[in-house]
Amino acid sequence: MSTTTVSEKPQHKERKLIDYFTFNTDHKVIGIQYLVTSFLFYFIGGAFAEIVRTELATPDPDIVSPELYNQLFTLHGTIMIFLWIVPAGAAFANYLIPLMIGAEDMAFPRLNAIAFWLVPPGGVLLLSSFLVGAPQSGWTSYPPLSLMSGKWGEEIWIVSVLLLGTSSILGGINFATTILKMRIKDMDLHSMPLFCWAMLATSALILLSTPVLAGALILLSFDLIAGTSFFNPTGGGDPVVYQHLFWFYSHPAVYIMILPFFGVVSEVIPVHSRKPIFGYRAIAYSSLAISFLGLIVWAHHMFTSGTPGWLRMFFMATTMLIAVPTGIKIFSWCATMWGGKIELNSPMLFAMGFVSSFLIGGLTGVMVASVPFDIHVHDTYFIVGHFHYVLFGGSALALFSGFYHWFPKMTGKNYNEGLGQLHFILTFIGLNITFMPMHQLGLMGMNRRIALYDVEFQPLNLLSTAGAYIMAVSTIPFIINVIWSLAKGTQAERNPWRALTIEWQTASPPIIENFEEEPILWSGPYDYGIDDEEEEEESVSDMLADVSAK
Amino acid sequence: MNIPGNIITLIAGILLTLISLWYGQNHGLMPVEASQGAAEVDELFNLMMTIATGLFLIVEGVLVYCLIKFRRKKGDKTDGPGIEGNVPLEIVWTAIPTVIVFILALYSFEVYNNMGGLDPETSRDFPQGEMQMAENQGKMVAFNPHQGHLSLGIGNAKADLEVDVNGIQYAWIFTYPDSGVVSGELHVPVNKQVKLNMKAGDVIHAFWVPQLRLKQDVLPGRDSNLAFNSNRIGDYPIVCAELCGAYHGGMKTVLHVESEEDYQKWIQENTFANAQEKADTMALMTQPITQESRLEMHSHHLGVHPEILAQLHDHD
Numbered sequence: 001m002s003t004t005t006v007s008e009k010p011q012h013k014e015r016k017l018i019d020y021f022t023f024n025t026d027h028k029v030i031g032i033q034y035l036v037t038s039f040l041f042y043f044i045g046g047a048f049a050e051i052v053r054t055e056l057a058t059p060d061p062d063i064v065s066p067e068l069y070n071q072l073f074t075l076h077g078t079i080m081i082f083l084w085i086v087p088a089g090a091a092f093a094n095y096l097i098p099l100m101i102g103a104e105d106m107a108f109p110r111l112n113a114i115a116f117w118l119v120p121p122g123g124v125l126l127l128s129s130f131l132v133g134a135p136q137s138g139w140t141s142y143p144p145l146s147l148m149s150g151k152w153g154e155e156i157w158i159v160s161v162l163l164l165g166t167s168s169i170l171g172g173i174n175f176a177t178t179i180l181k182m183r184i185k186d187m188d189l190h191s192m193p194l195f196c197w198a199m200l201a202t203s204a205l206i207l208l209s210t211p212v213l214a215g216a217l218i219l220l221s222f223d224l225i226a227g228t229s230f231f232n233p234t235g236g237g238d239p240v241v242y243q244h245l246f247w248f249y250s251h252p253a254v255y256i257m258i259l260p261f262f263g264v265v266s267e268v269i270p271v272h273s274r275k276p277i278f279g280y281r282a283i284a285y286s287s288l289a290i291s292f293l294g295l296i297v298w299a300h301h302m303f304t305s306g307t308p309g310w311l312r313m314f315f316m317a318t319t320m321l322i323a324v325p326t327g328i329k330i331f332s333w334c335a336t337m338w339g340g341k342i343e344l345n346s347p348m349l350f351a352m353g354f355v356s357s358f359l360i361g362g363l364t365g366v367m368v369a370s371v372p373f374d375i376h377v378h379d380t381y382f383i384v385g386h387f388h389y390v391l392f393g394g395s396a397l398a399l400f401s402g403f404y405h406w407f408p409k410m411t412g413k414n415y416n417e418g419l420g421q422l423h424f425i426l427t428f429i430g431l432n433i434t435f436m437p438m439h440q441l442g443l444m445g446m447n448r449r450i451a452l453y454d455v456e457f458q459p460l461n462l463l464s465t466a467g468a469y470i471m472a473v474s475t476i477p478f479i480i481n482v483i484w485s486l487a488k489g490t491q492a493e494r495n496p497w498r499a500l501t502i503e504w505q506t507a508s509p510p511i512i513e514n515f516e517e518e519p520i521l522w523s524g525p526y527d528y529g530i531d532d533e534e535e536e537e538e539s540v541s542d543m544l545a546d547v548s549a550k
Numbered sequence: 551m552n553i554p555g556n557i558i559t560l561i562a563g564i565l566l567t568l569i570s571l572w573y574g575q576n577h578g579l580m581p582v583e584a585s586q587g588a589a590e591v592d593e594l595f596n597l598m599m600t601i602a603t604g605l606f607l608i609v610e611g612v613l614v615y616c617l618i619k620f621r622r623k624k625g626d627k628t629d630g631p632g633i634e635g636n637v638p639l640e641i642v643w644t645a646i647p648t649v650i651v652f653i654l655a656l657y658s659f660e661v662y663n664n665m666g667g668l669d670p671e672t673s674r675d676f677p678q679g680e681m682q683m684a685e686n687q688g689k690m691v692a693f694n695p696h697q698g699h700l701s702l703g704i705g706n707a708k709a710d711l712e713v714d715v716n717g718i719q720y721a722w723i724f725t726y727p728d729s730g731v732v733s734g735e736l737h738v739p740v741n742k743q744v745k746l747n748m749k750a751g752d753v754i755h756a757f758w759v760p761q762l763r764l765k766q767d768v769l770p771g772r773d774s775n776l777a778f779n780s781n782r783i784g785d786y787p788i789v790c791a792e793l794c795g796a797y798h799g800g801m802k803t804v805l806h807v808e809s810e811e812d813y814q815k816w817i818q819e820n821t822f823a824n825a826q827e828k829a830d831t832m833a834l835m836t837q838p839i840t841q842e843s844r845l846e847m848h849s850h851h852l853g854v855h856p857e858i859l860a861q862l863h864d865h866d
Contacts, residue, residue: 142754144753145754148753233769279634306769306772316658320651327646335636337613338612339630341621341629342621352613367598370658371667376765380791443581444581445787447758529631
């Protein structure tokens with residue numbers, strides 16, 4: 001393994017602000033571009049969610065028209081998935097992978113820039129669909145409904161999702177190659193940080209499943225524009241085939257959205273607990289197991305569609321099995337904290353919040369895997385509650401955890417700890433008030449994707465809407481913190497957390513080519529409290545603290 | 551007083567078990583059960599709730615305990631113990647979820663089978679009888695699954711009452727083939743095996759009665775079935791659970807589970823109702839309806855005036 005095997009690299013000049021708005025090939029610039037773009041879309045997607053929740057505060061469809069309501073939740077889902085969580089995962093991967101493995105850049109820097117520059121057009125295009133009537137058949141876009149409601153809005157949705165999917169595939173190729181080919185000499189696969197393992201598993205999923213979505217969408221597009229009938233029953237097509245193809249990507253997409261953040265949490269918890277990660281190999285391999293199992297569970301989204309009984313039983317079994325590798329991770333994170341010296345700062349708060357809320361999503365996940373129970377709750381608010389615990393309580397909290405953890409490294413500035421903690425408290429309270437009542441609503445009989453509902457469901461909906469407002473408020477300390485820290489924050493140290501992974505060995509923010517000279521592996525990525533052989537008196541982390549003090 | 555650690559663990563374990571068992575039975579989250587199948591689903595759910603409560607308490611308990619017990623003291627720059635793993639412990643916590651999901655999968659299979667989900671007629675993609683017929687006549691290739699021979703769903707071939715169900719934007723239409731009654735609401739006698747033969751007129755809908763814990767997509771171009779036996783007299787909502795357009799939320803009607811006498815009375819009344827009225831209904835139901843008449847038909851579900859609906863719908 002060496003860093004010189006890949007083709008000649010573009011040279012980077014001294015960095016200026018304008019670089020962030022241009023076709024720059026530095027992985028760190030691209031990482032920031034991804035992160036800022038994804039957060040812009042987080043605010044847009046969040047605003048849509050707030051309108052949806054406001055509408056649902058009362059049983060009548062009174063705030064927006066039913067058509068607009070459907071457009072809003074369709075775009076909310078699409079934006080949050082394709083323009084927030086997935087690009088935010090790519091942001092961390094772009095920024096961190098080369099730094100964590102001691103490389104100067106990604107394996108294919110130009111491809112990397114191309115991958116990013118597909119995202120803003122994809123997002124703008126998606127939003128432009130409002131001009132011609134946005135798509136209103138949900139982020140799943142099931143035919144024949146999607147073929148009937150608003151042709152051009154739907155077509156714009158297809159094209160923008162194709163653009164974003166292409167971006168994702170290009171990113172996946174780059175991450176996998178970089179991780180496998182560009183590590184420094186001493187770093188074998190088992191001494192690589194767990195975030196890299198998580199991204200390796202994610203890339204495999206992206207490469208195997210995303211092309212299938214592209215295929216499904218192109219066929220859907222033919223049905224829509226050219227009048228073919230791949231999925232249109234009036235011409236002999238089968239809408240269930242679309243569902244199979246769609247979920248063949250979109251179930252793995254859940255893991256594309258959560259695995260990178262499992263990686264993030266595996267980095268954050270050991271550092272702030274001052275303990276080695278518990279069961280390194282178990283965590284690494286469980287990512288691969290989730291990746292593999294994730295590919296053979298898609299039909300659990302279709303237990304009530306045209307799915308024969310025996311098929312339902314097969315997919316029930318595979319889906320439930322995912323609880324095993326996921327359980328291994330949760331128990332390992334808890335065991336890492338156990339007996340440690342926990343520094344309860346913003347990254348750690350978000351990481352612990354992540355474990356506690358993702359747990360709820362995981363437990364309800366096993367429930368909905370069970371066919372007889374899923375038949376009752378499928379397409380209800382129980383499902384909405386479940387996947388928001390997975391994706392907001394899971395991915396999003398871990399995203400914030402990583403954001404605060406690497407903020408000093410990325411910006412060279414310290415964030416304000418008080419505002420960070422306020423952000424956590426509001427988010428954590430808000431998310432539980434918003435998403436917990438949804439489980440009960442679903443069990444009671446409230447179906448999803450409706451602008452109007454029975455009066456009996458109002459109290460819980462009102463509660464949920466109140467929670468959504470708290471979540472909206474929680475972004476205020478976050479935004480203030482980022483702006484204030486960038487403008488007035490104190491200069492961050494090289495290694496403020498005394499962490500052992502090698503991205504902390506370079507300056508904050510890192511210099512253009514990442515490291516002055518090829519970094520040396522001092523220790524394993526998580527060797528906290530493990531003395532560096534007998535001769536050494538002080539622990540490795542103390543040694544590193546000395547280095548960073550210089 | 552100095553209580554040994556393992557006694558505290560034991561007491562905590564017993565408490566945890568008791569709380570989980572109690573909450574698993576008394577969560578009160580489900581609506582009333584209106585069939586034998588619903589009761590079985592609830593028992594399965596209660597078991598899952600018990601296990602989930604236990605796991606929830608353990609993991610959240612560990613998190614809160616860590617939060618309190620293992621906080622870094624101010625000025626303490628040392629590391630915690632360098633424990634990198636514990637193989638027996640990891641084997642245990644891999645084995646426990648494996649066993650749990652194994653039990654849940656088997657139990658779910660059992661419940662699903664009891665509900666009629668693995669009924670040979672409906673559990674296959676390709677009904678056995680049809681397959682043999684097609685083979686005998688050498689017509690395998692010519693067999694067209696979209697001509698109403700394919701049925702999917704939870705169903706039992708033998709039924710006391712069969713009802714044809716047609717789902718259209720945004721209404722359910724129930725036709726009783728025996729008496730010719732056409733209705734917008736579903737009436738069934740109590741304690742009778744009812745089989746619904748469902749079709750969709752336009753887009754995908756899903757037939758759901760929460761109190762029966764039953765749901766089945768109704769797909770254009772395919773037939774689907776749903777069989778149930780309600781053992782509890784009452785009115786229950788019939789909900790469309792698959793997004794079917796802007797007024798998806800208004801696609802609701804009622805399932806009346808009635809005594810045999812009330813059911814017969816209802817059938818009688820409707821069979822001999824004004825013939826003209828019935829013809830009108832039939833015409834309305836079977837012909838392609840205009841947006842306006844459809845909105846008018848369903849405005850009462852939506853609780854808004856037809857004019858307002860029409861306005862909202864204008865730019866369509």
